[in-house]
């Protein structure tokens with residue numbers, strides 16, 4: 001990539017950034033509108049690994065820890081309104097800071113953030129139809145978000161006209177602004193933990209089990225995108241989590257909403273699968289964006305969003321990744337497709353089996369079995385899926401023993417299991433209104449497609465290709481088993497030594 005020549009955007013923003021204690025190496029990087037990426041940062045010269053591109057004091061991040069609103073409203077009242085759970089508190093802080101205009105430290109920053117998004121949250125019903133069959137529609141979470149708005153934010157705002165004057169409500173505290181702020185958090189925030197300090201905490205901030213600060217300086221953590229379980233604190237069903245997770249687990253796993261922070265400058269960096277060449281590290285007083293690889297002059301500076309599948313990229317960020325795939329063509333190697341457990345039970349029931357599946361599936365779920373299985377581009381069959389199929393196929397005496405001993409079947413693949421899996425995948429493919437060939441044909445007419453439609457086609461194609469390839473792999477396995485004249489058992493499928501519902505995978 002050659003150095004772009006469009007309007008350079010760093011200077012005006014950098015002057016605000018530096019007036020609040022930030023430091024930016026403006027001889028090394030600039031920011032511009034990059035075609036198809038919105039704004040992005042690029043290198044003005046070759047940059048060595050381990051170089052600090054910019055740094056900012058923690059006080060310049062915008063979070064529950066840095067906005068004065070929680071203390072003005074009062075910590076107890078904050079909790080009473082439920083603003084201490086999920087993202088609603090941070091959304092309110094952002095709305096309030098925006099309403100203060102130049103009195104807010106973040107005035108320039110907030111007005112630099114986008115107010116329109118390509119995420120499905122803002123799509124028309126017609127465009128959403130294009131996502132039918134994918135994991136996206138159930139996870140958009142508009143209703144849950146609006147519930148938080150009505151039940152937590154509005155009562156808090158109405159309780160303090162001194163903080164939220166009546167004449168500012170329509171402009172700054174509408175449900176539309178709520179979604180905009182929520183989307184800004186979803187696509188731009190970072191997880192930044194409180195500093196616990198001291199060498200004894202060396203491991204503390206090592207979010208991904210990856211090395212600490214590349215330059216071996218003081219212990220630091222990597223600031224990564226926040227988990228979405230924190231989005232809505234009540235039930236774990238915020239934007240992006242329609243999965244109805246167990247409440248106790250939520251309590252334990254839930255991210256501290258105070259760890260979710262908007263980080264000026266850092267959120268100007270785009271990301272692409274496998275391309276990260278810079279990361280945000282946090283230390284006691286400051287956050288630093290450092291290069292993690294050599295970057296050539298003119299190349300884009302990429303952060304990481306954690307390399308999610310295209311369904312999540314689209315839902316959170318409004319774009320998809322297309323990179324060369326090992327097996328040829330373009331796609332996202334991190335793509336996944338979800339298969340619901342109830343589809344498996346439907347297939348077994350429809351096969352004419354006299355087995356009462358309802359009783360078994362209830363037991364299986366009580367035992368902590370998965371209700372959704374995730375297939376990936378490696379085409380492995382998740383062992384819990386094999387366990388479920390085998391459970392549903394057990395003869396009555398074996399089922400009785402299984403229940404008595406609370407020991408589910410081993411994840412061994414055999415002809416009968418393959419038969420059910422093949423049918424499950426066929427049925428799963430039929431949940432999409434179009435075929436892969438039809439999608440390909442649509443993509444050829446790219447010029448006439450809207451960005452939403454194009455992205456939806458890429459998401460659903462990625463999912464269908466996994467299903468199709470897994471299906472082909474199973475069919476090969478079935479024919480090999482028949483060819484071998486055995487009972488269908490295949491050595492390299494199912495390890496047979498996994499216990500219970502361990503989330504291992506069996507290679508097909």
Ligand SMILES: C[S@@+](CC[C@H](N)C(=O)[O-])C[C@H]1O[C@@H](n2cnc3c(N)ncnc32)[C@H](O)[C@@H]1O
Nearest residue numbers: 036037038039187267268269270271272317319
């Ligand atoms: C953290 S912001 C990065 C800065 C953003 N481009 C801007 O103009 O403000 C994340 C957003 O950037 C865009 N983006 C990031 N990576 C992208 C990519 N690989 N392709 C297209 N858009 C991307 C998406 O709109 C995403 O929601």
